Amino acid sequence: MDNVLVIGSGGREHAICWKLAQSQQVKQIYAVPGNTGISQIEKVKCVDLNIKDHKSIAAWTKENNVTLVVVGPEDPLAAGIADVLRVANVNCFGPCKDAARIESDKYWAKCFMDRHKIPTARWGAFSTVDDAKSFIQSANFPALVVKASGLATEACEAADSILTDHKFGTAGNTIVVEELLEGEEVSVLAFVDGANIKIMLPSQDHKRHLDGDAGANTGGMGAYCPCPLISESELHAVQNEVLQKAVDGLKEEKTPFTGVLYAGLMMTKEGPKVLEFNCRFGDPETQVILSLLESDLFSVMKASCKGELDKQELVWKQNVYSVGVIMASRGYPESSSKGNVITGHEKVNKLQNHLVFHSGTALTPTGELVTNGGRVLIVIAIANELALATAKATKACKMIQFEGAQYRKDIAHKGIARSLLQKGELTYKASGVDITAGDSLVTKIKPLVSNTNRVGVMGSIGGFGGLFDTKAAGYKDPLLVSGTDGVGTKLKIAQACGIHSTVDVDVTTQVVAGVAEGCNIAGCALVGGETAEMPGLYAPGDYDLAGFAVGAVERTNLLPMTDKIKQGDTVIALPSSGVHSNGFSLVRKIMQKCGLNYSDSAPFSTSGKSYGEEFLTPTKIYVKSLLPALKSGKVKALAHITGGGLTENIPRILPKGYKVKLNANKWTVLPVFAWLAAAGGVSAPELLRTFNCGIGTVIIVNSSDVESVLKLISDVSASVVGRIEVQNEGDSTRVEVDNFEQVMDIVMRPYVKSVVSMFAPVRKKVGVLISGSGTNLQVNNVTINATTDLSKGIGAEIVLVISNKPGVQGLQRAQNAGIPTKVIKHTEFKSRLEFDMAMHAELIAAGVEIVCLAGFMRVLTGDFVKLWQGRLINIHPALLPLFKGTHAHRQALAAGVRITGCTAHFVEEDIDAGAILVQQSVQIEIGDTEETLQERVKLTEHKVFPEALRLVATEKVYLDEEGKLVWTK
Numbered sequence: 001m002d003n004v005l006v007i008g009s010g011g012r013e014h015a016i017c018w019k020l021a022q023s024q025q026v027k028q029i030y031a032v033p034g035n036t037g038i039s040q041i042e043k044v045k046c047v048d049l050n051i052k053d054h055k056s057i058a059a060w061t062k063e064n065n066v067t068l069v070v071v072g073p074e075d076p077l078a079a080g081i082a083d084v085l086r087v088a089n090v091n092c093f094g095p096c097k098d099a100a101r102i103e104s105d106k107y108w109a110k111c112f113m114d115r116h117k118i119p120t121a122r123w124g125a126f127s128t129v130d131d132a133k134s135f136i137q138s139a140n141f142p143a144l145v146v147k148a149s150g151l152a153t154e155a156c157e158a159a160d161s162i163l164t165d166h167k168f169g170t171a172g173n174t175i176v177v178e179e180l181l182e183g184e185e186v187s188v189l190a191f192v193d194g195a196n197i198k199i200m201l202p203s204q205d206h207k208r209h210l211d212g213d214a215g216a217n218t219g220g221m222g223a224y225c226p227c228p229l230i231s232e233s234e235l236h237a238v239q240n241e242v243l244q245k246a247v248d249g250l251k252e253e254k255t256p257f258t259g260v261l262y263a264g265l266m267m268t269k270e271g272p273k274v275l276e277f278n279c280r281f282g283d284p285e286t287q288v289i290l291s292l293l294e295s296d297l298f299s300v301m302k303a304s305c306k307g308e309l310d311k312q313e314l315v316w317k318q319n320v321y322s323v324g325v326i327m328a329s330r331g332y333p334e335s336s337s338k339g340n341v342i343t344g345h346e347k348v349n350k351l352q353n354h355l356v357f358h359s360g361t362a363l364t365p366t367g368e369l370v371t372n373g374g375r376v377l378i379v380i381a382i383a384n385e386l387a388l389a390t391a392k393a394t395k396a397c398k399m400i401q402f403e404g405a406q407y408r409k410d411i412a413h414k415g416i417a418r419s420l421l422q423k424g425e426l427t428y429k430a431s432g433v434d435i436t437a438g439d440s441l442v443t444k445i446k447p448l449v450s451n452t453n454r455v456g457v458m459g460s461i462g463g464f465g466g467l468f469d470t471k472a473a474g475y476k477d478p479l480l481v482s483g484t485d486g487v488g489t490k491l492k493i494a495q496a497c498g499i500h501s502t503v504d505v506d507v508t509t510q511v512v513a514g515v516a517e518g519c520n521i522a523g524c525a526l527v528g529g530e531t532a533e534m535p536g537l538y539a540p541g542d543y544d545l546a547g548f549a550v551g552a553v554e555r556t557n558l559l560p561m562t563d564k565i566k567q568g569d570t571v572i573a574l575p576s577s578g579v580h581s582n583g584f585s586l587v588r589k590i591m592q593k594c595g596l597n598y599s600d601s602a603p604f605s606t607s608g609k610s611y612g613e614e615f616l617t618p619t620k621i622y623v624k625s626l627l628p629a630l631k632s633g634k635v636k637a638l639a640h641i642t643g644g645g646l647t648e649n650i651p652r653i654l655p656k657g658y659k660v661k662l663n664a665n666k667w668t669v670l671p672v673f674a675w676l677a678a679a680g681g682v683s684a685p686e687l688l689r690t691f692n693c694g695i696g697t698v699i700i701v702n703s704s705d706v707e708s709v710l711k712l713i714s715d716v717s718a719s720v721v722g723r724i725e726v727q728n729e730g731d732s733t734r735v736e737v738d739n740f741e742q743v744m745d746i747v748m749r750p751y752v753k754s755v756v757s758m759f760a761p762v763r764k765k766v767g768v769l770i771s772g773s774g775t776n777l778q779v780n781n782v783t784i785n786a787t788t789d790l791s792k793g794i795g796a797e798i799v800l801v802i803s804n805k806p807g808v809q810g811l812q813r814a815q816n817a818g819i820p821t822k823v824i825k826h827t828e829f830k831s832r833l834e835f836d837m838a839m840h841a842e843l844i845a846a847g848v849e850i851v852c853l854a855g856f857m858r859v860l861t862g863d864f865v866k867l868w869q870g871r872l873i874n875i876h877p878a879l880l881p882l883f884k885g886t887h888a889h890r891q892a893l894a895a896g897v898r899i900t901g902c903t904a905h906f907v908e909e910d911i912d913a914g915a916i917l918v919q920q921s922v923q924i925e926i927g928d929t930e931e932t933l934q935e936r937v938k939l940t941e942h943k944v945f946p947e948a949l950r951l952v953a954t955e956k957v958y959l960d961e962e963g964k965l966v967w968t969k
Helices: 011-020 054-063 074-078 081-087 106-115 129-138 152-163 232-252 285-290 297-306 345-350 386-399 413-423 435-450 490-497 503-511 516-522 584-594 611-615 623-631 646-653 671-680 684-690 703-712 740-758 782-788 809-816 832-845 862-867 888-895 930-953
Strands: 002-008 026-033 044-046 066-071 091-093 123-126 175-178 184-193 197-199 208-210 214-217 222-225 258-268 271-278 321-328 338-341 354-358 361-363 369-372 375-383 466-469 479-486 546-553 570-575 635-640 658-663 695-701 719-726 735-738 764-770 796-803 821-823 850-853 872-876 899-906 916-923 957-959 965-967
Touching: 002 011, 002 054, 002 297, 011 026, 011 285, 011 297, 011 354, 011 375, 054 066, 054 081, 066 081, 066 297, 074 081, 081 091, 091 258, 091 297, 106 123, 106 175, 106 232, 106 271, 123 129, 129 175, 184 232, 184 285, 184 297, 197 232, 222 285, 222 386, 232 258, 232 271, 258 297, 285 321, 285 375, 321 386, 345 354, 345 386, 375 386, 386 413, 386 740, 413 671, 413 684, 413 740, 516 623, 570 703, 584 611, 584 671, 623 635, 623 695, 623 703, 635 646, 646 684, 646 695, 646 735, 671 684, 671 740, 684 740, 695 703, 695 719, 703 719, 764 809, 764 832, 764 930, 796 809, 796 832, 796 930, 809 821, 832 862, 850 930, 872 930, 888 899, 888 930, 899 930, 916 930, 930 957
Parallel strands: 002 026, 002 066, 026 044, 066 091, 658 735, 764 796, 764 850, 796 821, 850 872
Antiparallel strands: 123 175, 184 197, 184 258, 208 214, 222 321, 258 271, 321 375, 338 369, 354 375, 361 369, 466 479, 479 546, 570 695, 570 719, 635 695, 658 719, 872 899, 899 916, 957 965
16 A cells, blocks of 8 residues: 655645545555645645755655655646656656646746647737737737736736736746637646546636626635536547647657646637646646546556556546535635634535535634635535535535635536536426327328328328318319417416416417417408317316418418428528417426416516416417518428427428528527526427427528518518538438527526525425335435425425334435435334434434434334424325224225325324325225235325425424414415
């Protein structure tokens, strides 16, 4: 086993020591000078050495059998500590002095980037104020980087302070004035062995002091990882065109680089450009990056020093994000306060998927932790959604207290929209509509429909309308076009809101029929209809609405003219007025997920309307607006975006072998779609598949006819949004939308804060008592998934699972989910009361507020029940008050009843006598056994128990002093 020396004293070094200590190959870690947090890690010892005396450091490593030195900060590297250590044959994870110039000498670094054609900002270097000012004033690009947000006059003032006033000492003898690049900043770090590189997950630092990137620059107020603002293709380009080029260039110039090479990048419209290189781990990026690293850090560092990095594979935690929030002392960044007592950090450290790394702390003689610098510590939370990780990290900061504490509350907000667009999990299918299955059904029934064809039938099922040639059927020349459709689940919102006047317009949109208002807008006649009352088919208050339309078209004007569509044709879009009739099942699912009412004020409304009013905005009817263009004969095809989104409808008008390429920068995505994406966590492909995303109808015309057609439809604010292209061989994409993520990212950001707040409710702490498998700990049930998935609105989190038996499956289920467990054997206590009080003590120590019984096979004492009255929940496999006690299924079958079920209830001293919270019935089938009935009731329990816990945790119901249920609004 090896001994390691880590040089540095910040949060970065704390994270490095924490990760190195996990290695089975590491025996002892020494930290110079280290910090309070580092000193508390097992295997780590802080030592007092003079970091500036490199030869003494080298000698000390020899005396203490240190095989690897890890240098955290830049200064020792720039001063040549790695050179001294290598002369002494000690492995140093960090570059030599000459290679460290890539960070320490900005002028040299810019020249190096130019020599090796590494993309960076345009620049100039100056040693006199007049030359610098002249460059700032005359450059043909914004040469303002000396103060990134300043104007030219401020840039000149900055040059004065550096060159004349020597603000940065001798380091300011030469200044670099750079072009001000625009875009998002992203950090990409790589392990380097002199020739090979292994890139880490991309991250984003937050330099500014205050929320919204306001205030002064700091050493970093937080970071998150992985950063979704850089695409896979861009990351690949950074790996090859930035990091590998830099490593190759350093090797070529006889200064091979070993350690971590950090590229600070600006994601510009032209692609990633280097803002700066660092020759070491960044702070606070290191803390979030290493929290996701599964690989042995010591092995990776050792391989880097030995030139064997190509033999290493970096393994990362999958499908999770890490967010770190810096807590700073009063006065930071201008000054710092010391000696303020810190509390709450130990509680955060005990939380599942949370970490605390120390940056500026100290211990008093009495053992109290106090502030000892500007940046005091960083709180890290890991979760499967970036918004959730952000909420957890920010919430954890609230738990840590010290006088003057300050921290940003928007760390990672810039990445949340893009993370949802890339990895959002809510789908149309999850809301009950399976588009793929629907398409499959159409394919399967096409032969059946075709068998009914007769003379005169044109086209086939699946188009926008059915056609019948009356001339072929023995008539003269007219063609009839028919269409039929229903409003769908938009009616559910209309019924919930009591607004029925606008849904009829959607019928006319889809089938150009319905009520008179829609007909007037469409310019058609309402000539009949049908109503039917069907008792038993619809519940009271429910209704359905559908329509049927017949129109006529001249044979020469029949659309789409697929034989005339060719490469280079132009796609023109007509804007939608809102959601129209697409995706309302998903809309309802999102509203349910967020726990919102349709009467609530909609944050995306520009006129103060409610959600219901916004969603029920009538579908725009384009008939009259389009007629002049249609009559001109210049329109080759038309698709209205309904019954699915852009990617579902446009292919219906395309000839085989062609696709549509759209540019999302060319139309306006309405705020309602930005809110749906953010609040629902809906990915970009699912948005395009389900919603119209701001486009109600598209038409295809010759590129030469664009101007004249736009004039003919000038009353609808139409715009050119794309073109027709030939599909490449093997390309199944029919609709390609460029820049959609970038556009959605911008329009979603106003709603990110509310999304994060949705993930950060005050949740009740739950303890679960089990005796065996803990069936109610199942993955799809209350105590795990339902409480960890905040979108379910349970309002509770499990903090402890107690079993009276060791080694049971329920304990393993909890441990797999990262939930703390405790075994308390009832056989080790003299009485039931002693056992119960031992459980009570553990529950109180864990901060439990509600106790759930999940297959707990012990009868609780009256004393315990009284202590937890109104906070103790159980579920019984029958519809209480029937079939109390054991063998409920046997009792139900013996009684010959046809209905049983389950009951979630508060626990009282008498068995199964507590107030009933939720019940649900289960049909008893002929031939049922206890086993078959038990399995069906279990499935129902897994729905009822979470609902009961939700009601209690969110205080929708409680027990009064007389033991009676009180329901709140």
